[in-house]
Amino acid sequence: MKNRKMPKLLYADAKGNIFDHPDFVMAGMNGTEAVIPENVELIPLPEDSRLFTIPDTPPLAWDGKQRKFVSLPTIRENGRSKKVQAVSAFMAPGYVRTLLPACDYSRKKVHLPLWSYTAVGWDEERDCFVVAASRVDTNENWNPSNYDDRKLDPLVRKRLREMPDNRLLEQLARCAVDYHCFAAKNLFFRRWEAPIPTSPSCNSRCLGCISLQPSDCCPSNHERIQFVPTPEEITEIAVPHLMQAPDPIVSYGQGCEGDPILQAETVAEATRKMRAATSCGTINFNSNGSFPEKVRMLCDAGMDSMRFSMNSVREDLYNRYYRPVGYAFADVAASVKIAKERGLFTMINYLVSPGVNDHPDEVEALLEFIEATGVDMIQMRNLSIDPDFYNKRMGVKGRGIGMYRMMERVKKEFPRIQYGYFNRTRENFYPEGLEKGWPIQG
Ligand code: SF4
Ligand code: SF4
Structure with missing residues (x-):
């Protein structure tokens, strides 16, 4: 050495x-x-x-x-x-x-x-x-230098004047100005990916939920939205974004809310209205994927892509982190499969931690999951939580094969799998040379 x-x-x-x-x-x-x-x-x-x-x-x-x-x-x-x-x-x-x-x-x-x-x-x-x-991703839009608050404030005031009765816009103004949420700022800058929070409630109880914390962990960063916006409030905001923004994406389930699947009817109605108004842009749905039949309905309402969150593809570890209420991991896997079968670009939001996601059992389970669902992309997200607390809750003992080795193994078995970190516009769902795509230098 x-x-x-x-x-x-x-x-x-x-x-x-x-x-x-x-x-x-x-x-x-x-x-x-x-x-x-x-x-x-x-x-x-x-x-x-x-x-x-x-x-x-x-x-x-x-x-x-x-x-x-x-x-x-x-x-x-x-x-x-x-x-x-x-x-x-x-x-x-x-x-x-x-x-x-x-x-x-x-x-x-x-x-x-x-x-x-x-x-x-x-x-x-x-x-x-x-x-x-x-x-794992080359998108540089999220660079803080793109978010100058001196330019943001006048835009927030202007849009609030344009839509004085829209409670969702009011919420997003708070997200942009008080919470400094980059996604919310994009809405006011009218560019890239903008969030559509819709759900005050969730049927998971994640150990590291950023929008609601049970008492055995620590305080959450942000507060959940407190109301369900109407389909009209959603479309009033989303349609101009889809029509005018460069690289436009509107995303449900983007952060400080519960899970939008619990508002599936409202979300489906809003999405149908958006697609009646314009065929431009990408409509994305981020969710825990707990109800496959609602996912099917949402696919048919006009979604372009869906991303499903999970910390592990092993049911036991999923349950320990998500603590699901009224659904099981099999429902999540079924949702991923349905979204892919309906022709959507399908991603998992894989909340990873070394030692858990490179464990040999996890790697084998992930390969089976990719084969069974046909998922297109794995967004490799670093799980934000105390590592020691998490390892103890997951029962981790010892080490895995290494995260880099795990990613190599998956790519070798499934060259079509894309790694990434951010959602994509539909023009970029299947880029040329995607068998390479990773590792990215720099
Ligand atoms: S991620 Fe949170 S802060 Fe950002 S727009 Fe969504 S709800 Fe608001
Ligand atoms: S699925 Fe999302 S909103 Fe629900 S508890 Fe987990 S992190 Fe929080």
Whole structure:
């Protein structure tokens, strides 16, 4: 093992100042095991990513002299010992992490908030931070530099004046201005993918739901929409977007709401009205897919694409995370299959975590799921949750085959499978050369 070429451990002092260590080597965690990242999974920290500390939790590193992983509650510097804490990266969208931050989770005292946590180190040769990750999408629309609030505010006021009685527009104005939701901002900028929240309720109880938290986790980031908009309120907003925006997508179920499948009749009616008004643009439905017959109705109402969320394709693990009420994982799989059979571009929103989604049983189950449903795309989303809490709830022990290896395996068995991170316009559902498509450099 040539330690000199491996990235170095990053750690933080008690105040959160971040340092690289001259000797100890960066480690990452797959499930509950510390590992040294493979070269193929080390990429420069993407622009617009953030570094965090994992409060009061010692980092783990590879000690080349002792040839073992060590926990480092303190580090000696200038002859003095100082208390240190682990460092984690929160990456810009479009990248899937392949390793969790390596730290001594047994000594973690706080429940970490709903962010995704990625292993990060310092690469002396490249003179940059590196993360254990792989790029899965090239869409750069979501770059923060595209969201200048000085341009946004006048547009929000203008649109509110144009539609003074539309409660949904009022809600989205709050999403854009108070919650700084990029998707909601797109609606006012009239471009790209815009959200259509419709549902105050959900029939899942996800451990890491961003819009409603049961008391055994931590506070949610955003508040759920409190009412069901009418089909007229929805179409008043969606039709101009579909007709005038560049690369237009309107998406149901885009975030801080329950699940739109519980408002399927309203959503179907609104979609029929949109398609009566225009054939332009892409209409997308994001959902837990809990009711296959409602999915069938929504396909026939005029959806172009559907994306179904899941943390695992193993029923047991799905149940532990989603805690479904009145439906089963088999219903979700049936929904994916129906959407594909109805000719829609069909995706899964795969909420991944190293150690769970690269477990050999999960990989085999995923291959079977792809074969059985015909799904087109796997959106590789980093599950935002405390990794230790999640591993414990999922009963993870040990490590998987590696996220990169898992993605390679799937691509080898199904070259037509697309990886991605964002929804697509219908012109881009099946791009040329999709057998390649991944890995993406940069
Ligand atoms: S994702 Fe959340 S904040 Fe954004 S538009 Fe939807 S409901 Fe609003
Ligand atoms: S399916 Fe979505 S809205 Fe429902 S509990 Fe899960 S994350 Fe929350």
